[in-house]
Amino acid sequence: MVDSTTVTLSHGGMQYLKKNNTTYQYAVHVTPTFGQETHYADNWFGRYHAVDSTLKVLDYGLIVGRKTSGNSYISVSPIIQQLDTRLTRALQFSPSLPDGSVILDGDSTELGYALGWSTSRQLGGETGNAARFGISFRSKTSHKINGTTTINTPLGPDVRNATADLILPETVYLNYWTPVGSSRKSSIGLTARWTNWSRNQAIIINSENLPPDVTPHNWKDSWMLGIGGTVNLSNNWNLLLGTGLDKTPVQDSTGRTARNPGADTTWFSIGAQYLHNHVHRWSFGVVYWDFDDGDIQTTAGLGFPPFGADVLNGTAKYGATTGVVLEYQRTFK
Numbered sequence: 001m002v003d004s005t006t007v008t009l010s011h012g013g014m015q016y017l018k019k020n021n022t023t024y025q026y027a028v029h030v031t032p033t034f035g036q037e038t039h040y041a042d043n044w045f046g047r048y049h050a051v052d053s054t055l056k057v058l059d060y061g062l063i064v065g066r067k068t069s070g071n072s073y074i075s076v077s078p079i080i081q082q083l084d085t086r087l088t089r090a091l092q093f094s095p096s097l098p099d100g101s102v103i104l105d106g107d108s109t110e111l112g113y114a115l116g117w118s119t120s121r122q123l124g125g126e127t128g129n130a131a132r133f134g135i136s137f138r139s140k141t142s143h144k145i146n147g148t149t150t151i152n153t154p155l156g157p158d159v160r161n162a163t164a165d166l167i168l169p170e171t172v173y174l175n176y177w178t179p180v181g182s183s184r185k186s187s188i189g190l191t192a193r194w195t196n197w198s199r200n201q202a203i204i205i206n207s208e209n210l211p212p213d214v215t216p217h218n219w220k221d222s223w224m225l226g227i228g229g230t231v232n233l234s235n236n237w238n239l240l241l242g243t244g245l246d247k248t249p250v251q252d253s254t255g256r257t258a259r260n261p262g263a264d265t266t267w268f269s270i271g272a273q274y275l276h277n278h279v280h281r282w283s284f285g286v287v288y289w290d291f292d293d294g295d296i297q298t299t300a301g302l303g304f305p306p307f308g309a310d311v312l313n314g315t316a317k318y319g320a321t322t323g324v325v326l327e328y329q330r331t332f333k
Contacts, residue, residue, distance in 0.1 A: 030060055031061070033081070034168055036054070046310075048310040049259070050088070050259045051088045053260075054086045054087075056084045058081070059112075073116075073117070073118050074116065075116040075136075077114040077116070081143075081168070085147075087103070088104075089101065093154065104162055104207075106147025106162065106164065107145065108146065110142065117136075132176070135173065136173045140167055140196070143165070146161075146162075147161075162205055166200075169198075175190070176189060186230055189228050190226070191224075192226075196221055197222050201219070202217055216257075216298075219251065224245070226242060227242065229241050236275050237274060250294065253296050257298050264292040265291050269285055269286065270285055279330060281330075282327070284324070285325045287323045288320060288322050289322070297312070
């Protein structure tokens with residue numbers, strides 16, 4: 001499972017309203033908070049564990065903030081979280097027959113919330129030259145995934161109702177950002193994230209009139225640490241740079257599976273930000289993820305219902321991948 005803090009697509013804006021000398025702010029956002037996608041060849045040796053695994057999670061939120069004292073703000077954000085998943089694996093009916101397959105398609109929509117607090121300290125006389133510190137908390141979201149399990153057999157497909165419980169855990173973020181350089185227009189920032197992945201000890205899929213399909217995890221809580229900055233190039237352009245380390249929640253080889261092949265990840269990013277004016281802002285960049293190798297030793301049933309076991313034992317070599325980040329912001333005044 002990946003907490004996709006480095007990949008954010010948002011839209012909306014911030015509005016400042018004056019009422020009885022109190023400043024309010026609001027913003028709307030659409031954010032892909034968690035995601036996972038693994039694909040293997042249909043005939044690979046671990047096909048009885050997994051072939052395709054896809055999990056897509058989107059948060060739709062409204063942020064409402066209020067100035068408390070000085071330059072400090074608090075915020076509350078109700079969140080609608082939408083989850084879609086598709087899991088497939090091969091199924092053996094007999095060593096003399098071609099493999100079948102098991103396909104789970106499901107979705108869920110649940111509610112969550114986020115809380116935040118931030119403060120700033122003015123550096124120098126110019127507006128905007130302020131060091132900023134913030135902390136935020138996002139609640140867990142308990143999903144009841146409803147869908148279908150399709151078992152492709154030599155006699156044709158057999159479709160059954162299926163459910164699975166999945167908790168997407170709470171997270172805590174810490175951020176610090178400060179201007180640097182003689183002009184104070186460039187900046188550098190630090191960020192940290194804690195995720196309570198120890199909530200997920202296993203994923204259990206319950207299909208109608210079939211035994212549970214259990215994927216054990218035995219995960220631990222994880223951390224991400226990152227450093228980044230903006231280099232001011234002109235009145236309209238900034239260069240964006242960042243790097244970080246994302247620790248995996250996987251504790252040992254028995255908790256690493258073909259569906260969730262987690263490993264420690266180092267990432268690097270570079271991009272640019274274009275400020276059209278004080279209303280419109282575009283950001284775009286490229287992120288490079290370098291995944292550590294990891295041992296794996298898990299057991300899966302060959303059949304469904306199971307009549308034997310298949311052991312996946314070895315070292316997973318993940319390599320590296322890249323992605324593109326796009327963001328648009330509009331400010332309302």
